[in-house]
Amino acid sequence: ETGVTQSPTHLIKTRGQQVTLRCSSQSGHNTVSWYQQALGQGPQFIFQYYREEENGRGNFPPRFSGLQFPNYSSELNVNALELDDSALYLCASSWVNTEAFFGQGTRLTVV
Amino acid sequence: AQSVTQLDSQVPVFEEAPVELRCNYSSSVSVYLFWYVQYPNQGLQLLLKYLSGSTLVKSINGFEAEFNKSQTSFHLRKPSVHISDTAEYFCAVSETGNTPLVFGKGTRLSVIA
Numbered sequence: 001e002t003g004v005t006q007s008p009t010h011l012i013k014t015r016g017q018q019v020t021l022r023c024s025s026q027s028g029h030n031t032v033s034w035y036q037q038a039l040g041q042g043p044q045f046i047f048q049y050y051r052e053e054e055n056g057r058g059n060f061p062p063r064f065s066g067l068q069f070p071n072y073s074s075e076l077n078v079n080a081l082e083l084d085d086s087a088l089y090l091c092a093s094s095w096v097n098t099e100a101f102f103g104q105g106t107r108l109t110v111v
Numbered sequence: 112a113q114s115v116t117q118l119d120s121q122v123p124v125f126e127e128a129p130v131e132l133r134c135n136y137s138s139s140v141s142v143y144l145f146w147y148v149q150y151p152n153q154g155l156q157l158l159l160k161y162l163s164g165s166t167l168v169k170s171i172n173g174f175e176a177e178f179n180k181s182q183t184s185f186h187l188r189k190p191s192v193h194i195s196d197t198a199e200y201f202c203a204v205s206e207t208g209n210t211p212l213v214f215g216k217g218t219r220l221s222v223i224a
Contacts, residue, residue, distance in 0.1 A: 100212060
């Protein structure tokens with residue numbers, strides 16, 4: 001059984017650019033969630049996908065968008081990057097009514 | 112809306128001493144409660160969880176937490192810490208096991224030799 005894997009592990013982008021982060025869910029999990037963890041803070045919920053449909057969203061602007069694919073892998077897209085978007089982005093997968101398992105995260109730095 | 116308060120941002124403790132990391136939550140509905148641990152430059156690992164049943168839950172590495180509904184608390188304890196326990200610990204709550212987690216700001220546990 002493979003765990004949750006995220007790519008890339010680190011990247012640097014310039015303000016105004018767009019970025020795509022990727023996540024492969026743990027085998028058998030049909031729900032994926034994305035979280036943003038700013039330095040020194042707890043993770044904050046961005047959105048959640050269940051069977052390829054967004055079924056929950058946190059307090060993030062529309063320039064944060066996502067996709068879930070038939071194999072339950074997922075992407076997080078962020079447009080028009082701002083300096084405050086610099087953070088660790090965490091992907092978590094789960095089965096219905098079970099706990100979430102997290103990937104190692106992608107560290108995004110916006111300069 | 113749910114919220115989680117971790118009362119201590121940093122907890123230094125000597126090796127082999129006991130430790131308690133405090134967590135209080137607020138919610139208008141029944142909740143599931145979790146403790147996650149984050150080692151430097153890594154993601155979150157589930158340490159233990161309370162979903163239902165016994166209010167005292169234990170992890171395989173000696174941590175335990177007790178759900179106290181009247182005090183809306185879920186404090187994490189370990190009777191004897193090791194250097195390897197040095198990490199950031201996050202308390203989290205959700206309405207069900209599959210709804211978004213609401214995290215506290217974290218407690219940095221530093222174990223001193």
